[in-house]
Amino acid sequence: MDVRIELLYKTPKGTETTFQSDEMKAKKALLLAEDLEKTGRAKELIFIDRHDQTWTVKELRKFLEEIKTEPHNIKVYFDGGFDIKTKKSGLGCAIYYEQNDKPFRIRKNALVDELDTNNEAEYAALHLGLQELEILGVHHMSVTFIGDSKVVINQLTDEWPCYEEELLKWIDRVEKQIKKLGITPEYEVVSRKLNREADHLASQALDEIEIMSNNEIKS
Structure with missing residues (x-):
């Protein structure tokens, strides 16, 4: 599954903007999202698939784990x-x-x-x-x-x-x-x-x- 990352980024002084990534494999997107979350500046982070369905980090992680043993x-x-x-x-x-x-x-x-x-x-x-x-x-x-x-x-x-x-x-x-x-x-x-x-x-x-x-x- 391919998804893109969308997030609200907030600087230490409170300046905010929204970023959206290119499409990528869900596994790669999850790794990047988890790294972004460690900065503490990525807010309201979601994933969007090709059908415009949205996923949270927790939901996408669970989905990837569930399908791991299936084709x-x-x-x-x-x-x-x-x-x-x-x-x-x-x-x-x-x-x-x-x-x-x-x-x-x-x-x-x-x-x-x-x-x-x-x-x-x-x-x-x-x-x-x-x-x-x-x-x-x-x-x-x-x-x-x-x-x-x-x-x-x-x-x-x-x-x-x-x-x-x-x-x-x-x-x-x-x-x-x-x-x-x-x-x-x-x-x-x-x-x-x-x-x-x-x-x-x-x-x-x-x-x-x-x-x-x-x-x-x-x-």
Whole structure:
């Protein structure tokens, strides 16, 4: 979870002003806030998340302790590719998360033959990521979904309308799965270059190379 710090700062002579930080990881924000409190000059210190929910130091500390053993700080990279010659689709997703103070990565792909367009393959890849989140046991968490498909992300955020019946069905599947898991989704469009891991997994699926792994990331 990312938050920003907001506080009232008061000098020894009583001059006051309000400061607000940039967004940062909640764990880092908590460390900084605890250090600021030691000065005795930081008043009315709160944290604000991306949904404008406010947290006190005590509340945020308790929340971080509660989620420590569960998957959190989750990012899902997804990509889908459609081969017009074979009529097959390759789906790829890479999921990054933290658990028990350790970083992990899931890599998963799939080859399917019931889709008809590249946009369907993109939606199916995102849905594949959601299925992996369910297996992982993710629930009632904020999750960031990252892909290079403007169509998928702009339709899911209602920036673009959707008129295609098959894509509307995929939107319904995705939204039902998100609701089932209690996920608060955030979406980010990136370039194909920055999505190369998921793109490579989708390409491997089209080459009938099956990938499934869940490993700790070693520094």
